[in-house]
Every structure is written in C-alpha cells, then in structure tokens.
Amino acid sequence: MTEAHDLVKGNEAVAMGAIDAGCLYYFGYPITPQSDIPEYLSYHLPRVGGEFVQAESEVAAINMLMGAAATGTRAMTSSSSPGISLMQEGISYIAGSEIPTVIVNMSRSGPGLGGIAPSQGDYFQAVKGGGHGDYHLLVLAPNSVQELYELTILAFDLAEKYRNPVMILGDAMIGQMKEPLSRRPPEKGEKASKDWALTGAEGRPQRVLKSLYLKDGELTAHNWKLHEKYKAMQENEIRFEALMTEDADFVLVAFGSAARIARTSVLMAREAGMKVGLFRPITLFPFPEPQLSALAKTGKPFFVVELNTGQMLEDVKIAAAGNRVDFFGKPPGALPTPEEIFEEIKNIYPGTKG
Amino acid sequence: MSEKRVFSRPQTLKDAPFHFCPGCHHGIAHRMVAEAIDKFNLREKTIGVASVGCSVFLYDYFDVDVIEAPHGRAAAVATGVKRARKDRIVFSYQGDGDLASIGIAETVHTANRGENITIIFINNTVYGMTGGQLAPTTLLGQKTTTSPYGRDFMQDGYPIRMTEILATLEGTAFAARVAFTTPKNINMAKKAIEKAFQFQKEEMGFTFVEVLSACPTNWGLNAIDSMKRVEEEMIPYFPLGIFKERKAADVL
Numbered sequence A: 001m002t003e004a005h006d007l008v009k010g011n012e013a014v015a016m017g018a019i020d021a022g023c024l025y026y027f028g029y030p031i032t033p034q035s036d037i038p039e040y041l042s043y044h045l046p047r048v049g050g051e052f053v054q055a056e057s058e059v060a061a062i063n064m065l066m067g068a069a070a071t072g073t074r075a076m077t078s079s080s081s082p083g084i085s086l087m088q089e090g091i092s093y094i095a096g097s098e099i100p101t102v103i104v105n106m107s108r109s110g111p112g113l114g115g116i117a118p119s120q121g122d123y124f125q126a127v128k129g130g131g132h133g134d135y136h137l138l139v140l141a142p143n144s145v146q147e148l149y150e151l152t153i154l155a156f157d158l159a160e161k162y163r164n165p166v167m168i169l170g171d172a173m174i175g176q177m178k179e180p181l182s183r184r185p186p187e188k189g190e191k192a193s194k195d196w197a198l199t200g201a202e203g204r205p206q207r208v209l210k211s212l213y214l215k216d217g218e219l220t221a222h223n224w225k226l227h228e229k230y231k232a233m234q235e236n237e238i239r240f241e242a243l244m245t246e247d248a249d250f251v252l253v254a255f256g257s258a259a260r261i262a263r264t265s266v267l268m269a270r271e272a273g274m275k276v277g278l279f280r281p282i283t284l285f286p287f288p289e290p291q292l293s294a295l296a297k298t299g300k301p302f303f304v305v306e307l308n309t310g311q312m313l314e315d316v317k318i319a320a321a322g323n324r325v326d327f328f329g330k331p332p333g334a335l336p337t338p339e340e341i342f343e344e345i346k347n348i349y350p351g352t353k354g
Numbered sequence B: 001m002s003e004k005r006v007f008s009r010p011q012t013l014k015d016a017p018f019h020f021c022p023g024c025h026h027g028i029a030h031r032m033v034a035e036a037i038d039k040f041n042l043r044e045k046t047i048g049v050a051s052v053g054c055s056v057f058l059y060d061y062f063d064v065d066v067i068e069a070p071h072g073r074a075a076a077v078a079t080g081v082k083r084a085r086k087d088r089i090v091f092s093y094q095g096d097g098d099l100a101s102i103g104i105a106e107t108v109h110t111a112n113r114g115e116n117i118t119i120i121f122i123n124n125t126v127y128g129m130t131g132g133q134l135a136p137t138t139l140l141g142q143k144t145t146t147s148p149y150g151r152d153f154m155q156d157g158y159p160i161r162m163t164e165i166l167a168t169l170e171g172t173a174f175a176a177r178v179a180f181t182t183p184k185n186i187n188m189a190k191k192a193i194e195k196a197f198q199f200q201k202e203e204m205g206f207t208f209v210e211v212l213s214a215c216p217t218n219w220g221l222n223a224i225d226s227m228k229r230v231e232e233e234m235i236p237y238f239p240l241g242i243f244k245e246r247k248a249a250d251v252l
Helices: A010-020 A036-048 A058-070 A081-097 A123-128 A145-162 A172-176 A218-236 A256-271 A289-297 A312-320 A338-352 B026-039 B054-061 B074-084 B096-102 B104-112 B162-167 B183-201 B223-237
Strands: A007-009 A025-028 A051-054 A075-079 A101-107 A138-140 A165-171 A178-180 A240-243 A250-253 A276-281 A283-285 A302-306 A325-329 B046-050 B065-068 B089-095 B118-123 B172-179 B206-212 B241-245
Touching: A007 A010, A007 A145, A010 A036, A010 A101, A010 A145, A010 A165, A010 A172, A025 A036, A025 A058, A025 B074, A036 A051, A051 B074, A058 A075, A058 A081, A058 A101, A058 B065, A058 B074, A058 B104, A075 A081, A081 A101, A081 A123, A081 A165, A081 A218, A081 B065, A101 A145, A101 A172, A123 A165, A123 A283, A123 A312, A138 A145, A145 A165, A145 A172, A145 A178, A145 A218, A165 A172, A165 A256, A172 A256, A250 A256, A250 A338, A256 A276, A256 A302, A256 A338, A276 A289, A289 A302, A289 A312, A302 A312, A302 A338, A312 A325, A325 A338, B026 B054, B026 B089, B026 B118, B026 B183, B046 B054, B046 B074, B054 B065, B054 B089, B074 B089, B074 B096, B074 B104, B074 B118, B089 B096, B089 B183, B096 B104, B096 B118, B104 B162, B104 B206, B118 B162, B118 B183, B162 B172, B162 B206, B162 B241, B172 B183, B172 B223, B183 B206, B206 B223
Parallel strands: A025 A051, A025 A075, A075 A101, A101 A165, A138 A165, A250 A276, A250 A302, A302 A325, B046 B065, B046 B089, B089 B118, B118 B206, B172 B206
Antiparallel strands: A007 A178, A138 A283, A240 A276, B172 B241
16 A cells, blocks of 8 residues: 555556556556556556556547446546547447446647647536537546545546546646655445446346437437436535635635645735635536635635636636636646736735725 | 247347338348357347447347447447456447448457457448448449449549458458358358357457348339349459458467
C-alpha cells in the first residue's frame, strides 16, 4: 500500500484507484498527457487477473469498453481531448444502453490538435453531452492527486448505481503533477444489482442491451426514464467544496486545476483583508446549482475563473439569477498565476461592496 | 403409422416471424447460425453482437443475450465482451456497409489480434436498410441509388473482398465465403458456419464466414432472379471456398 509520504503522479493515482475499485479491464489508445494510465495498467492489470488491451483507435477503445462493461465487469478507458472527441459516438450509445463505464479525460488544449498544455476547454463537451441525443454523463472534477484516486473509486460505484457512464475530467496539470497519496482501498461494500448484465441466457430469459427504440412511444419513454435518472443524480450526488463562503462579500467559483490556483489567490485576498470565498464544484454534472443559488440569494456576487474563455461561466450565471458575475479566463497556452488572479480580485472587490 | 417430426425450429431461434423482405437471405443465415449454436449446445453460453442495418433486430430472433453495437463497431464490442468473458461464445452478425466500410478498421484489427470470436458477414452488395446505396462490395457496373450510372472503378474503386483480406492475417483461424444458391452450396455454408463456432469453442482464434446474400428489394429483382444474380454475377467475383483454416498444431 502507498503511504501518505509517497509521491504519486496524478495519472498513476487514477490507475491505482481503478485497481483498488476492482476494475479488471482497460481499453485505450496512447495520447499525451495521459499515457501513464495505460502504461501503469498494462503492467498491473495482468497481475490482478485482469487485462489491458491497446486498441487500434479511441473509436475501438470505447466500443471494447462497452462490450466488457456489458458483461457486468468493471472496466474503463482514458484519453485526452482529441481522443475523447473520437469516443463521443460510443459514449452516446453507452448512455443510451445504460452500461456502467468509467471514462477519464485528462484534457489538453484545442480546438483541433491544439496543444498538450492544460486546459478546461472540454467543459461543454463533458457536461452538456458531446455525443448526439438527450443524455448526460456524471462528471467528476478532481483538483489533487488524492482526489483523483478517491474520485476514480467513487466513479465505479456511481457508474453502477446509475447504470451510466461517469467521466473524470482532469487536465494535463492534474494528471502530470506529483503529490503525496494515501492509498486506501475501499471496503468491499454492497454491490449494485447486475440483473441487466450479459452473461449468457443460462436458465433465465434473454437479456438485451440496446439503444434502438422504434415502436410507438418507446423512445419517448426511454428518454424520460433517462431524465429521471439525471434528476436523481441532481438530488443525491452533488459534491462541492466551499471555502470561507459564509462571510464572503464575493465568491470566486472555479473547478479542477483552476480552483487550485484560485485558492492561493483567495488566501492572498483574505490576508489583505478582503472577504473573498471560494466555491469549487466537484461534480460538474450534476452541477451544484442549488448551493450556488443559495449563495446568490444572500446577495453575493460571483467571480468565475476558468482555463478557457468562459464555459462553466454559463452555469454559474444561471445560478446567479441576475446577480453580478465577473469572469477571468485563461485560454490554453499559459496558466494564470495566483498573483494575476489576485490582481483581478483587487479590481473587482471594491465594486462588489454595496 | 404414427407421424415423426423431421424438421423443427432451432432452439436458439425464437418463435417470431422474420421482418425481412421476401427472398432475402437473412432468414436462411439466421437459421444456419442458430443451428450451429444448437449443434454444440451453446445457446445458454452465447452472447451475440448486433450491428446496424437490417441485421440490427438480431435480438428479436435469437434467444441469446445480445448487445447492440454502433454502426461498424461490432467487432470492437465483441472484443470487449470476449475479453471479459472468455468462457462465453461471442459472435457478431454484420452487413457489408457495417463491416467493410465504416467498420473495416475494427474488423481488420480484431482479426489481427486473433480475437477468439466469430463474425458472420452478410454481403449483398448494397446498403439494405437505408434504401439501396453503393456499398464497398457493390459490383462494377451495378446501379444503386448512389451509383445511378453503375459502379465505376474510376470513381468508387473496386468491390472489396473481405474474406481474402482477412485470410492473410495471422490472427485469423478460419475464413470462408459461402452462398445459398444450390443444395451443395447450402451444405457447404452450413459446414463453414459450424466450423467457425467449433473453432471458437476450441479457442483457435478469429473466425469469419462471409455469406453472399440476396437483396431482392434493393436489386429490383424477384426472389428467383436474385438467387440467379448471386450465382451468375456475385460468385464469379467473390469465389466460394475456405480461404484459411488453421490446424490445431499451428496454434501450439
């Protein structure tokens, strides 16, 4: 077991989390900046009785995942932005067929080939549904190596609980950095029922996993059923971190790696006597809109910081319901420094006080 | 004299009428695959992979567990199923647009990895469900709804011979092309499909059976003339036979 003082790379923490969650199969295609995940699992999965398959493409990888997970076995894939784009077809089918899967996006920058630097440009794709049809992924956004490990384990449980694909949205920064990791494999808890899994119709009626519904009213009913599931996620699965938001005059909102940088800026602001808080959504879908709305109702304006030109901003604006929302965006190419964000806070802060 | 039942529905097929057009060969192919599964008593161990096209309703006819793959991806889905459940029999059933056009990468790589699965490939030289468009297997000169002047190799290239391509790969254990045009060919088809499942049972590697199949609706022919077309136009370009048959010693 890994002790708390062991330094572990973010990508490897994902792979360790997968192993500790009982994941047995991995299908993927190499792409920077997440190749540590397939590399680690190609070594470790065979040692726990599982298998690693390097697919011919991300298109194949997501479909192999669909097949393996359809048998009720824990399986995953990982990639980075352009590869995740290629997987969108499969993700839509997996969501429609309700197959529990875990998909990791250590996002890089786009559009197109873009670059390999950290970016949060895939928020819309992850949260709003990058494939066709009316579906949602459950999206988790870790901001540390420890959280990458723990949320990977959680991802497998949530995928099975809701029979839904779960995405872990990190980026090149979270995936590549090293931090102390305390590896705590979960206790063998109650397993979700798998009365849908394809295991061969031995002494039971045939089971079918599909997304085609042509009979009158069938597809409508299927879409409403999926909608109910997303509603249940919104009721039960919202996760967030609120730092000094209660007495704050205004609240900085950021997720993932942007939230790490912003946290330092918030502490600098507090040091300088400004009552600034930090709200960090951990689930991007379901988005912690009720919690942000509650803050908005007390009159607190929001300041959104993202490593893009404004994506989560739209969801924060909905929660703000007309309250003031400022934005600081950093498209890929350079990361903001805590000082840069602090300067922005200093500009905005006076105007937010009555 | 009491009556003796000499012919009945395979156990693997449900008691459901096929939706296929009159003269279509899908029904024959379905039955033959079901008979092969029955022969080795594999129904309760089999997981089928349906593809996109007329073949998608596999689960309405086969009384086995089925997953429906995205268009062209059946071989990749089957790979995932088989890797996770090596003790199951896994087969996909795909048309020519699905397998030889949009899914050719998945097909070739699945064969090359020697995945221990069976693919039944229905080649009717046309996209059936979408209304008779040009397929990668459409014959030269053949008119379709998207090759109204007939397939011209200068524009669309040549019809692709999948069985021959796959037979070149080391991972392929068995590759055969069959047709239903004569009693002799039907017997050969039955044996080839049985062999594919037998090989999978014996963990010999990737198995592939291409079935030359009639599509009277999209060919604009009746059932009998469609059968003639398979015999007179398709078989000369797509020759029948076993193109690869691995011996047990080869895999030791």
